Amino acid sequence: MESPTWAAYALAWLATLALLLLSSHLRRRKLNLPPGPKPWPIIGNLNLIGSLPHRSIHALSQKYGPIMQLRFGSFPVVVGSSVDMAKAFLKTY
Incomplete structure (x- = not known):
């Protein structure tokens, strides 16, 4: 053999x-995940968050909608960028 x-x-x-x-x-x-930008390996979407995170999230919500998924490093994060979306997310999940 x-x-x-x-x-x-x-x-x-x-x-x-x-x-x-x-x-x-x-x-x-x-x-069934919400839309969001494509993450980079290792850093995820941290490169999209500037020195003013609330403005960066607002700009991303204009493109991807009021509820979106981001990756901070290897951690998935669902962001509700309006009060209504945050309430809906907290009720549903």
Whole structure:
């Protein structure tokens, strides 16, 4: 019996990586998340928050709506940028 070659190891790694990416994609698709900007790896959306966070959030809410999802680092954050949206979010979730 021959030992597996490097090609077999590479194929196993690629198959594992493909399965992990597919499961991650399907898991995200099932969630009904609010819209938001695409996050960067590691820092998330922290690059979009300026020295005046309330103005940055207001500008983002003009583009993505009154309820949106941001990522601060690796932490997902749902932002309700109006009183009505915050109340609706707190009642629902």
